Amino acid sequence: MSTIESSPTAAGAGANASENFKATAGTRDVADTPPERVAAIVTSVLKGVHDAIAAHDVSYPEFQAAKAWLMAVGEGGEWPLFMDVFVEHAVEAQVATSQRGTKGSILGPYYLPDQVRLSATCRLPRRDDEQGLPLVLAGQVRDIDGTPLAGAEVDLWQADADGYYSGFAPHLPEGNLRGVIVTDDEGRYEIDTIQPAPYQIPTDGPTGQLIEAAGWHPWRPAHLHIQVRAAGHRPVTTQLYFAGGEWLDSDVAEATKPELIIDPTDDGNGNRRGVYDFELEPQPGS
Numbered sequence: 001m002s003t004i005e006s007s008p009t010a011a012g013a014g015a016n017a018s019e020n021f022k023a024t025a026g027t028r029d030v031a032d033t034p035p036e037r038v039a040a041i042v043t044s045v046l047k048g049v050h051d052a053i054a055a056h057d058v059s060y061p062e063f064q065a066a067k068a069w070l071m072a073v074g075e076g077g078e079w080p081l082f083m084d085v086f087v088e089h090a091v092e093a094q095v096a097t098s099q100r101g102t103k104g105s106i107l108g109p110y111y112l113p114d115q116v117r118l119s120a121t122c123r124l125p126r127r128d129d130e131q132g133l134p135l136v137l138a139g140q141v142r143d144i145d146g147t148p149l150a151g152a153e154v155d156l157w158q159a160d161a162d163g164y165y166s167g168f169a170p171h172l173p174e175g176n177l178r179g180v181i182v183t184d185d186e187g188r189y190e191i192d193t194i195q196p197a198p199y200q201i202p203t204d205g206p207t208g209q210l211i212e213a214a215g216w217h218p219w220r221p222a223h224l225h226i227q228v229r230a231a232g233h234r235p236v237t238t239q240l241y242f243a244g245g246e247w248l249d250s251d252v253a254e255a256t257k258p259e260l261i262i263d264p265t266d267d268g269n270g271n272r273r274g275v276y277d278f279e280l281e282p283q284p285g286s
């Protein structure tokens, strides 16, 4: 991570997301896809493009503008941002058709592996002057048959109260608002953190330009990213959202699901508590 330049601008976040992707997921998950399948998928994608050109009577200037935009996305390192906002939800929905237990959601471009391990009741690493509404997230990790899963890992990463992620913004300390919480003997966890802000796709790069040119908005509702892992179980990558939150019904990344919305209680003394239990299915074939 140390070679990665950090900035909350599109160029910075995009370059960082590209570097991170190449360093992690990109090398781990390369698909071994046979030629017939490559041909079938790519033919189908290209047919969608060709059909759109015919349907909308696309002109040469529009074709050249599209080429220039694609080049800018690459040069700005924004492909991970673009793919995760506009495409990943469809892949996740497809994979979800075979997964039981807690509903999944997109991973997004800002996951970082190997964060600090914390005991079941803990405070997520934060700055001394971290802003934001206090929030405790608590619950239990279970097998889909109800068995509590002790020693499960609740890997949590989130934006701060300004909507920025550590590791991708220069002003944030490494590891801020990230951690791997290990559940106790009863599979329980309780995490002291702050409420994240809604996230805005960087508006100063080509993805932002497209959003503006199309008259869309660049917002995702406030969310917590969580990946839950337990020995012998299929991991789930998901996100939790907040009842009543802005942009819940128009997430630019189309990654919300009604089952993933929590409604934290407030005791009036600034103590807000959200509860969420995770259920993992046994690893297929185990």
Ligand code: DHB
Pocket (backbone or CB within 6 Å): 080, 081, 082, 084, 085, 106, 107, 108, 109, 110, 199, 201, 202, 220, 253
């Ligand atoms: C993007 C950012 C996120 O925080 C997220 O959860 C999904 C996508 C993005 O900028 O691509």
Ligand code: FE
Pocket (backbone or CB within 6 Å): 108, 110, 199, 223, 225
């Ligand atoms: Fe996010």
